[in-house]
Amino acid sequence: MGTSILAAPPRGSDLKPVVGAPGLPYIGNTVQVMRNPFGVARKRYAQFGPVSWGWLLGQRIVTVQGPEAAEVVLVNRDKAFSNGPAWSYFIGPFFNRGIMLLDFEEHLHHRRIMQQAFTQARLRSYMEAMAPGIGKGLDAWRPGGGFKVYDHLKQLTLDLATDVFMGVELERAEADRVNGAFIDAVRAGTAYVRFPVPGLRWHKGLRARKELEAFFRAHLPAKRRDGGDDLFAALCQAETDDGHRFTDDDVVNHMIFALMAAHDTTTITLTTMAYYLAKYPEWQERVREESSALGKPVLEFDDLAELKSIDLVMKEATRLLAPVPALPRRVVKDTSILGYHIPAGTTVVVPALTNHHMRQWWPDPERFDPERFADDRREDKVHKYAWAPFGGGAHKCIGMHFAGMQVKSILHQFVQRYRWRVPARYEWPLDTTSLPSPKDGLPVKLELIS
Numbered sequence: 232m233g234t235s236i237l238a239a240p241p242r243g244s245d246l247k248p249v250v251g252a253p254g255l256p257y258i259g260n261t262v263q264v265m266r267n268p269f270g271v272a273r274k275r276y277a278q279f280g281p282v283s284w285g286w287l288l289g290q291r292i293v294t295v296q297g298p299e300a301a302e303v304v305l306v307n308r309d310k311a312f313s314n315g316p317a318w319s320y321f322i323g324p325f326f327n328r329g330i331m332l333l334d335f336e337e338h339l340h341h342r343r344i345m346q347q348a349f350t351q352a353r354l355r356s357y358m359e360a361m362a363p364g365i366g367k368g369l370d371a372w373r374p375g376g377g378f379k380v381y382d383h384l385k386q387l388t389l390d391l392a393t394d395v396f397m398g399v400e401l402e403r404a405e406a407d408r409v410n411g412a413f414i415d416a417v418r419a420g421t422a423y424v425r426f427p428v429p430g431l432r433w434h435k436g437l438r439a440r441k442e443l444e445a446f447f448r449a450h451l452p453a454k455r456r457d458g459g460d461d462l463f464a465a466l467c468q469a470e471t472d473d474g475h476r477f478t479d480d481d482v483v484n485h486m487i488f489a490l491m492a493a494h495d496t497t498t499i500t501l502t503t504m505a506y507y508l509a510k511y512p513e514w515q516e517r518v519r520e521e522s523s524a525l526g527k528p529v530l531e532f533d534d535l536a537e538l539k540s541i542d543l544v545m546k547e548a549t550r551l552l553a554p555v556p557a558l559p560r561r562v563v564k565d566t567s568i569l570g571y572h573i574p575a576g577t578t579v580v581v582p583a584l585t586n587h588h589m590r591q592w593w594p595d596p597e598r599f600d601p602e603r604f605a606d607d608r609r610e611d612k613v614h615k616y617a618w619a620p621f622g623g624g625a626h627k628c629i630g631m632h633f634a635g636m637q638v639k640s641i642l643h644q645f646v647q648r649y650r651w652r653v654p655a656r657y658e659w660p661l662d663t664t665s666l667p668s669p670k671d672g673l674p675v676k677l678e679l680i681s
């Protein structure tokens with residue numbers, strides 16, 4: 232395939248041009264990248280090094296591979312990389328003014344307020360609020376063959392979101408309607424036809440966004456008045472030391488965004504853990520023993536540090552399959568990454584998914600080996616950004632501890648109720664066209680532990 236440079240560096244500078252094999256305009260390597268992201272990334276790195284460009288999803292995209300380049304982009308010392316225009320391209324109209332889509336001063340202002348909804352005291356009460364829903368959800372599972380773990384975990388985390396995020400008592404029909412709207416809004420981001428045609432994804436997404444806005448707006452006055460232990464109430468009440476608070480519009484926008492940010496990512500993490508625990512029964516047993524040793528059916532906040540094996544498995548699962556596979560940024564002024572010239576207007580992508588599989592940074596990267604994160608090995612310490620499933624810099628996931636808490640709460644109850652397995656040679660078929668997920672829903676044999 233023909234190679235070409237993205238743009239000539241300014242005369243007199245010692246910067247290098249970004250080179251790539253861009254492929255056909257607009258189309259480029261989109262299909263190959265979607266089908267085989269790991270193979271394409273490896274080939275590109277071997278041919279062009281850490282910084283290269285190509286057409287992807289209708290845009291000229293510079294892909295920066297490896298933790299060193301990830302650090303430059305995510306830490307963003309120069310304020311050259313912006314989130315809003317880059318993420319909006321994919322999820323804009325549906326997650327408009329979500330915090331991840333805000334930039335610089337404005338982002339910092341919102342982040343300071345939002346932080347008040349993620350304090351330790353708040354996390355404690357979210358954790359308490361989710362425990363009964365987890366038990367109820369897991370009890371409703373029907374053991375047997377062909378049990379689709381992904382589909383069930385997706386439903387469970389969605390139902391938990393109604394308790395912990397919204398804290399609103401809903402009739403089943405209304406809960407289903409809100410959940411349906413939410414699913415349509417998420418799906419719309421990966422539509423091929425990216426304008427509203429009735430019946431197609433984009434159109435449904437816009438309608439869903441309106442429905443979600445109306446829902447949160449209707450419940451907002453009561454939340455502001457009565458408070459509560461849920462995220463919705465926390466966002467209504469959040470206030471910085473110097474008295475800044477969210478407006479009603481901000482609360483609505485942040486709620487819709489937070490639901491999206493939390494739901495698929497946590498589901499994917501749990502599903503990946505369930506997959507490897509099925510393939511490596513010795514790890515499943517180790518996790519189960521640790522949970523049983525605690526002697527409590529429900530995990531409490533002060534027990535979180537005790538579940539060391541779940542912690543290792545969660546780290547390894549998010550390394551092997553980063554739930555947010557790529558972090559895009561738009562370049563707002565000419566800048567450089569590792570000595571390469573990056574002109575304003577370029578979209579840059581940090582590929583978390585493939586970075587975690589680089590042989591240059593991880594020994595035997597395809598191997599499931601949770602102990603690589605154990606204190607006596609800490610392979611992730613090779614570079615601060617070698618393991619970065621939660622991103623880094625100003626936009627680093629604000630829900631990271633929430634996610635750990637939810638994953639541990641669910642796994643703790645899951646392993647004590649059920650044992651699950653897959654056939655010896657089973658390999659899951661992954662769909663990497665959007666956020667990664669198993670095409671077959673991860674069917675397992677689920678057995679009740681008596």
Ligand code: HEM
Nearest residue numbers: 330331492493496497500554555621622626628629630634
């Ligand atoms: C394992 C689960 C999760 C993973 C892997 C994950 C990953 C990420 C990543 C990579 C980013 C940064 C995106 C960027 O820099 O462009 C991010 C941002 C964010 N996440 Fe998470 N996330 C998870 C769970 C959650 C949960 C449970 C919540 C909420 C309770 C949440 C809320 C957010 C928010 C609000 C942002 C935007 C922060 C900002 O822009 O300042 N995430 N997440």
